[in-house]
Amino acid sequence: MTVAELEAFLAAEFPQMFNAASGLHVESARFHGARVRQAFRPEFLRPGGTVSGPTMMALADVTMYVAVLASIGPVPLAVTTNFSINFLRRPAQRDLIADASLMKLGKRLAVGEVAIRSEGHDEPVAHVTSTYSIPSGYSR
């Protein structure tokens, strides 16, 4: 799926998540990988000026899903089975960029990792490993 196809699919299937106000944008997608941007929004902040953990969790989860879609096509019912995140550094008050990369794309399971960075920074603020269950008949 191309970036335009992915954004159209996500806007249709997840209208509460992908809409004009959410600030989520698919930056790139390829076989086995994807990059998604979350525009900074002040309501993501928590005390101390850091971006909330759940904001990063949601971004990582959707980026893994985009990487799966980009690799096997539109699979609306693929579901996360395991998701593990390590928070590494305090994010800046800037956009977040998530890069997902699939380490395995099997018949039943896709396993990937996601690194999240604050725009303009090299070191990741969070790192995720995640497993998606692929419905029968959809694997490549």
Place this chain on the structure above:
Amino acid sequence: MTVAELEAFLAAEFPQMFNAASGLHVESARFHGARVRQAFRPEFLRPGGTVSGPTMMALADVTMYVAVLASIGPVPLAVTTNFSINFLRRPAQRDLIADASLMKLGKRLAVGEVAIRSEGHDEPVAHVTSTYSIPSGYSR
């Protein structure tokens, strides 16, 4: 901290998360544990009629935080360092109830688990283990 103290603290510190519209309620809290309810809202749904993963992640994260607060008092800068979730079953279109229990409350780290259930159901829809880092000087 009592439930009333916890809700006042959370509303002051996390106004974007704990407010009249969010549907989050501290049901109970004790030394080493807490229960938090997330009222059902249609915008949590994703295709297939299931509640989104990030909704459950956010609920589990806040419930662990409430259990930490209930155990060591108001610590605004305690932060999650690791969070791992297994999605077990499709949630019903009902309120979610999260029960957190601390397995360790050390000087530096608190480690707990959270089970999330759909209201009226016995079997958990998701299970989380999570680690919080406690700032120096706050541990009991």
Place this chain on the structure above:
Amino acid sequence: MTVAELEAFLAAEFPQMFNAASGLHVESARFHGARVRQAFRPEFLRPGGTVSGPTMMALADVTMYVAVLASIGPVPLAVTTNFSINFLRRPAQRDLIADASLMKLGKRLAVGEVAIRSEGHDEPVAHVTSTYSIPSGYSR
């Protein structure tokens, strides 16, 4: 499978792991759960007098496998797909007791948790969540 059937199956399939010298014993098994004991051996110690992490990892992994076998029968090719352990306390120089409990037993995946305790102690020294992939045709 009964405890005697489980021990015979494990000794036949995993002779390097289940033998007279290994100190592993199935204490009990039931639908959705199992208890396995690891007898204390001085070679498990690492500096500071604590039992090594990999000793606890191996014990937890086999206990989950016994719980799966006890629930769906002999499945030699079931494999762990994800295994996550939190080390909570320094173990005593005593036997370790691991209790596994399945949280989900689906057609493709079994998800469980394992608590490890030092014999005679109430508080867990480690906690594991783990996922097993079940070969097609074996699930109940």
Place this chain on the structure above:
Amino acid sequence: MTVAELEAFLAAEFPQMFNAASGLHVESARFHGARVRQAFRPEFLRPGGTVSGPTMMALADVTMYVAVLASIGPVPLAVTTNFSINFLRRPAQRDLIADASLMKLGKRLAVGEVAIRSEGHDEPVAHVTSTYSIPSGYSR
């Protein structure tokens, strides 16, 4: 610490793990990273001809520890607090090579990832994220 210093330290501190029979060798070490080889031994096999999960867990754990030692010097009491592994592919009946890379080296915690490959293969057989707790006074 150099490779020679690391191997001498490990042989002295962990004689049951690092000895002539164990087949573990530090191949390289640098600030924030390390590579450790586990020579193939038939007793690692389990049914189906695959290398056992606990063999890979132990290799990943020691490789992370070597990366920590190489970065902050000899710290005998650094301990793993969290260890999460995804098994991706069936390993070959060959040596295993583990590459650890630290994503964060803080005052209290080091967080890293480890990829394990069968010698001569490009794709990882397992991927680990792990957190080490650093005793007070040892961090850089």
